[in-house]
Amino acid sequence: MKKTLLAVLVALAPLCAETIVIQNATVMTVGSKGTFKGSVVVKDGKIAEVGEKVMVPQGATVIDGGGQYLIPGIIDCHSHIAGDGGINEGSVSVSSMVNIRDIINPDDIAIYRALAGGVTTANILHGSANSIGGQTLPLKMRWGKSAQEMIFAGATPGIKFALGENPKRSGNPQGGRGATTTVTARYPATRMGVEDVIREAFNDAKAYKAEWDAYDAQVARGEHPLAPRVDLKLQALKEVLENKRYVHVHCYRADEILMMIRVADDVGFKVRTFQHVLEGYKVAKEIAAHGAGASTFSDWWAYKIEAIDAIPFNATLMMKKGIVVSLNSDDAELMRHLNSEAGKAMKYGGATETEALAMVTLNPAKQLGIDKTVGSIEVGKDADLVLYDSFPLSDFAKVQKVLIDGTVYFDRDKELVAQAAKEAEKKRLIDKEKASQQRTQPVRRPNQ
Amino acid sequence: MKKLLLSAFLVWCASALAEVPSTVAIRNAKIVTVSGPVIAKGTVIVRGGLIEAVGENVPVPADAWVVDGEGMTVYPGLIDGLSTVGIAGAAPAAAAAGGGGRGGRGTTATPATPATPAAQAAPAERSWGPEDRPQTTSWLLAADEISAGDRRVETVRGAGFTTAVTFPTRGIFGGQGSIIDLVSGEKAAEMILVPAAGQYIAFGRGGGFGGGGGGGFPSSLMGIISYVRQIYLDADHYRLVKEAYAKNPNGMQRPEYDRALEGVLASKRILLPANRLVEIDRMLRFGAELKQPMILYGARDAYLPEAADLLKKANATVLLSLRWPTAPARSPDAEDTDTLRVLEERDKAPTAPAVLQKAGVRFALYSDGQDAPRDFQRAVKKAIDNGLSREDALRALTLSPAEIYGVADRVGSIERGKIANLVLTKGDIFENGTTVVMVFVDGKKYTPAETTAPGGRGAATDDPGNPGGNR
Numbered sequence: 001m002k003k004t005l006l007a008v009l010v011a012l013a014p015l016c017a018e019t020i021v022i023q024n025a026t027v028m029t030v031g032s033k034g035t036f037k038g039s040v041v042v043k044d045g046k047i048a049e050v051g052e053k054v055m056v057p058q059g060a061t062v063i064d065g066g067g068q069y070l071i072p073g074i075i076d077c078h079s080h081i082a083g084d085g086g087i088n089e090g091s092v093s094v095s096s097m098v099n100i101r102d103i104i105n106p107d108d109i110a111i112y113r114a115l116a117g118g119v120t121t122a123n124i125l126h127g128s129a130n131s132i133g134g135q136t137l138p139l140k141m142r143w144g145k146s147a148q149e150m151i152f153a154g155a156t157p158g159i160k161f162a163l164g165e166n167p168k169r170s171g172n173p174q175g176g177r178g179a180t181t182t183v184t185a186r187y188p189a190t191r192m193g194v195e196d197v198i199r200e201a202f203n204d205a206k207a208y209k210a211e212w213d214a215y216d217a218q219v220a221r222g223e224h225p226l227a228p229r230v231d232l233k234l235q236a237l238k239e240v241l242e243n244k245r246y247v248h249v250h251c252y253r254a255d256e257i258l259m260m261i262r263v264a265d266d267v268g269f270k271v272r273t274f275q276h277v278l279e280g281y282k283v284a285k286e287i288a289a290h291g292a293g294a295s296t297f298s299d300w301w302a303y304k305i306e307a308i309d310a311i312p313f314n315a316t317l318m319m320k321k322g323i324v325v326s327l328n329s330d331d332a333e334l335m336r337h338l339n340s341e342a343g344k345a346m347k348y349g350g351a352t353e354t355e356a357l358a359m360v361t362l363n364p365a366k367q368l369g370i371d372k373t374v375g376s377i378e379v380g381k382d383a384d385l386v387l388y389d390s391f392p393l394s395d396f397a398k399v400q401k402v403l404i405d406g407t408v409y410f411d412r413d414k415e416l417v418a419q420a421a422k423e424a425e426k427k428r429l430i431d432k433e434k435a436s437q438q439r440t441q442p443v444r445r446p447n448q
Numbered sequence: 449m450k451k452l453l454l455s456a457f458l459v460w461c462a463s464a465l466a467e468v469p470s471t472v473a474i475r476n477a478k479i480v481t482v483s484g485p486v487i488a489k490g491t492v493i494v495r496g497g498l499i500e501a502v503g504e505n506v507p508v509p510a511d512a513w514v515v516d517g518e519g520m521t522v523y524p525g526l527i528d529g530l531s532t533v534g535i536a537g538a539a540p541a542a543a544a545a546g547g548g549g550r551g552g553r554g555t556t557a558t559p560a561t562p563a564t565p566a567a568q569a570a571p572a573e574r575s576w577g578p579e580d581r582p583q584t585t586s587w588l589l590a591a592d593e594i595s596a597g598d599r600r601v602e603t604v605r606g607a608g609f610t611t612a613v614t615f616p617t618r619g620i621f622g623g624q625g626s627i628i629d630l631v632s633g634e635k636a637a638e639m640i641l642v643p644a645a646g647q648y649i650a651f652g653r654g655g656g657f658g659g660g661g662g663g664g665f666p667s668s669l670m671g672i673i674s675y676v677r678q679i680y681l682d683a684d685h686y687r688l689v690k691e692a693y694a695k696n697p698n699g700m701q702r703p704e705y706d707r708a709l710e711g712v713l714a715s716k717r718i719l720l721p722a723n724r725l726v727e728i729d730r731m732l733r734f735g736a737e738l739k740q741p742m743i744l745y746g747a748r749d750a751y752l753p754e755a756a757d758l759l760k761k762a763n764a765t766v767l768l769s770l771r772w773p774t775a776p777a778r779s780p781d782a783e784d785t786d787t788l789r790v791l792e793e794r795d796k797a798p799t800a801p802a803v804l805q806k807a808g809v810r811f812a813l814y815s816d817g818q819d820a821p822r823d824f825q826r827a828v829k830k831a832i833d834n835g836l837s838r839e840d841a842l843r844a845l846t847l848s849p850a851e852i853y854g855v856a857d858r859v860g861s862i863e864r865g866k867i868a869n870l871v872l873t874k875g876d877i878f879e880n881g882t883t884v885v886m887v888f889v890d891g892k893k894y895t896p897a898e899t900t901a902p903g904g905r906g907a908a909t910d911d912p913g914n915p916g917g918n919r
Contacts, residue, residue, distance in 0.1 A: 085669020098670040105726055146729055226692055230681045232674055422788055429791040
């Protein structure tokens with residue numbers, strides 16, 4: 001029994017990157033080649049050839065995609081999976097000193113489930129308890145690998161900001177109303193306060209940057225001054241000012257989206273994406289003019305007051321104003337069917353198939369600055385591919401295989417076989433434990 | 449009244465101890481030296497608290513008080529590499545590795561592990577950031593906190609421990625541990641072997657939306673990690689500024705005294721918690737980043753070949769907890785079961801010592817609060833039943849911890865010139881049911897409580913030279 005299990009597990013382990021040809025599939029490239037029926041050749045983890053007719057290299061593994069659909073790996077621009085020990089450092093209003101990179105948990109089963117839902121890359125964000133939250137980064141869903149091996153190499157790291165109810169309520173037990181009467185109350189308790197906290201933090205960051213710039217200049221002149229103190233909180237904001245770190249802003253209401261644009265313009269940085277941004281359709285022109293992306297929900301709202309004035313047309317309306325729009329999950333369950341979330345953009349607002357699919361592939365890649373390597377099926381990009389049994393923007397589509405960097409990380413057929421073996425092994429261990437407990441514990445007689 | 453009696457009794461004990469004959473000869477015993485071959489039948493001479501001689505044919509000095517070791521085995525005193533013994537008020541199980549909250553999204557349930565005092569102790573004031581030095585008492589030295597009257601000293605001695613590395617364990621930076629010999633005396637100072645043995649770091653506090661119960665920063669694992677990182681950045685900077693000021697204070701603002709950083713700078717190594725594989729990986733990287741000599745403690749997942757590989761490649765030093773994971777209490781017909789991963793962990797965790805031994809990782813075992821004689825014996829036996837040889841088990845509780853803490857020149861084996869810390873047993877020390885007959889610490893003889901006469905006052909009648917020294 002044990003041997004069988006081992007064999008199954010070995011078979012299940014991600015295959016090494018090899019030459020793979022996926023044939024006869026409907027390929028939705030979300031790229032220059034549009035949608036066509038043909039093949040994709042994968043070599044050394046990259047997409048080597050895309051076309052209706054391709055040469056099958058010698059020794060290549062051929063996957064028959066007859067009747068199936070191949071799309072670029074899904075990218076989730078807003079996820080909180082794969083973290084250990086909390087994703088909110090909610091004790092302070094500015095928690096830019098903390099970093100998701102430090103707490104990646106590669107064992108989180110949500111990674112595998114997301115993978116099985118076609119997700120190959122996810123932007124792992126700090127929570128929204130803080131006006132300025134923690135440092136963030138995208139991961140590839142390389143299930144079975146270590147934390148370091150999951151990190152999306154070369155991607156620009158980010159930082160989470162949050163506006164509105166969450167940052168003003170967190171740490172304020174009375175929900176922001178008269179909250180200053182408790183000793184543990186945290187500033188701010190109002191939307192005004194949130195703006196103030198962000199401005200103040202950047203005032204400090206600018207002073208910090210000036211101090212370091214002066215030091216760097218002295219060093220460049222060959223002097224040996226004493227280095228200033230490294231402040232991890234301000235260091236992250238210094239990187240924002242230097243365009244080395246993307247700002248992802250959690251927001252809902254139109255007025256605070258405009259506030260954030262004003263603050264960013266005053267301070268001198270760009271908002272990379274507005275997240276949730278449920279009232280984005282009201283201020284789409286302004287968001288487009290700022291150059292920010294928008295990552296929203298398809299049809300999820302009304303879970304709190306500030307999320308009330310939302311419409312399912314938000315994504316397509318913003319898209320039509322020239323904003324790069326993505327649909328995100330913010331949730332481990334929703335993350336498993338982002339394909340059907342994208343499909344809703346076709347119903348609400350009439351996005352084309354490609355436009356809808358782009359909202360969970362190429363557009364989030366652009367928002368995360370990783371579209372040079374992922375997001376569409378183009379020669380030279382990473383072979384992050386998802387094979388569906390039917391039209392992928394449908395609720396009924398099932399993921400068959402998921403490749404990351406040309407390696408098969410999820411295979412439905414193998415998974416189904418492995419599950420039975422895992423259940424058997426589980427039963428064996430439970431029985432073993434029970435037996436040993438019976439051995440060590442004396443039998444209790446009824447009359448004792 | 450009770451207290452008065454007790455202290456009067458302790459004083460009486462201590463004065464009695466002073467009368468211990470300074471020379472002891474243990475004859476005709478099997479001697480497991482650990483550093484050298486086992487002597488099937490030999491003699492150990494103890495004089496002035498040190499081992500004067502050991503061997504097959506060692507003459508017994510005329511002034512020696514003689515112990516007939518026929519049928520007995522002499523071992524070096526055991527060393528608990530991570531303990532809180534001697535520190536009054538510390539929970540016995542305090543050293544459990546709090547690997548950082550497991551309550552994060554999508555994580556599975558934790559096997560029963562005891563709560564750390566860090567998790568229980570609410571800080572006095574809310575902290576608003578690293579500058580407030582939250583949950584930090586890095587300047588504490590266990591040696592200054594030792595209470596000679598801690599009754600746990602006697603208990604753990606009964607398990608065969610003669611030495612412990614005992615730590616203040618509250619908060620994130622608990623303080624520096626001290627290596628102590630487990631003598632029962634009047635003054636704590638008599639116990640101290642090495643006052644400063646390293647800084648204890650724990651990640652006790654879990655996460656929570658909005659900062660939890662108002663305890664302030666840090667409230668999440670990532671907050672704790674960033675705090676520890678900031679402390680070491682600050683310590684580096686503080687040291688440089690202090691050096692510059694010492695060189696030429698004229699015209700320079702004086703650096704503000706920071707006891708938290710002083711404590712960190714004074715520590716010659718750090719102890720970091722790591723139980724799961726991901727934590728082992730994380731902490732190996734973190735320790736390298738901090739550039740501090742480091743000991744990982746806990747190491748529950750060290751049974752995984754990947755974990756052993758990582759530890760070996762990093763040339764890591766590990767303190768492996770003897771608190772094996774156990775199934776949580778459930779009603780027999782409960783529907784819920786643990787995940788395969790958790791089941792495997794419980795099944796395989798006790799193989800960790802054997803796996804580390806085979807991989808050539810430098811490690812020692814520590815009691816993790818399982819230091820009462822029966823618990824301890826059972827825990828070590830489990831490791832032996834899961835592939836660790838008796839010799840390796842003994843080494844992992846004697847010479848190995850001594851080497852890890854740099855005191856192998858004084859304790860950890862039966863060698864001439866070393867401190868006379870010895871355990872005499874009938875039967876193998878780790879076999880269930882074996883009794884510890886006598887323990888020598890610093891050459892002072894103790895008889896474990898279980899073997900004393902009923903009534904508990906028990907001066908052992910065969911020991912005229914040491915009345916009352918048997919507490």
